[in-house]
Amino acid sequence: MIRSKLAVVAAVAVMVPAFSAWAQSDDSHSRGPAGEIGSGVGSVASGAGKGAGHAAEGAGKGAADVVTLHPIKGATNIGKGAGEAGKDVTVGTAKGTGKVVKGVGKVFKKIF
Secondary structure (H helix, E strand, O other), X not given: OHHHHHHHHXXXXXHHHHHHHHHHHOOOXXXXXXXXXXXXXXXXXXXXXXXXXXXXXXXHHHXXXXXXXXXXXXXXXXXXXXXXXXXHHHXXXXXXXXXXXXXXXXXXXXXX
16 A cells, blocks of 8 residues: 555656646747847847947057057057947947837837
8 A cells, every 4th residue: 555655756756746737838929029129129238338349449559559650550440449339339239229229110010
């Protein structure tokens, strides 16, 4: 009698986690419209911040090179900083815009 009760308890102990994992496998959580739009705005701001940082870094290095009489290296650093800044702003804006559009689409999906 004790062995059969122990077997039942063991079987239940094995099946409960398996069923709970199975029940949760189909449950996908996604951001709501406001979260998606907010994340997009954050991506745009992040790209602009990174771009400003790279522009400042390039300008600082370039100015230091010009002062130490390395004008060609200074111009190269300024150009490199500007190029990285442009890339960062472009990538941040593209990612952010995509997220904002996705969030707006979710809003219209709820309305219609």
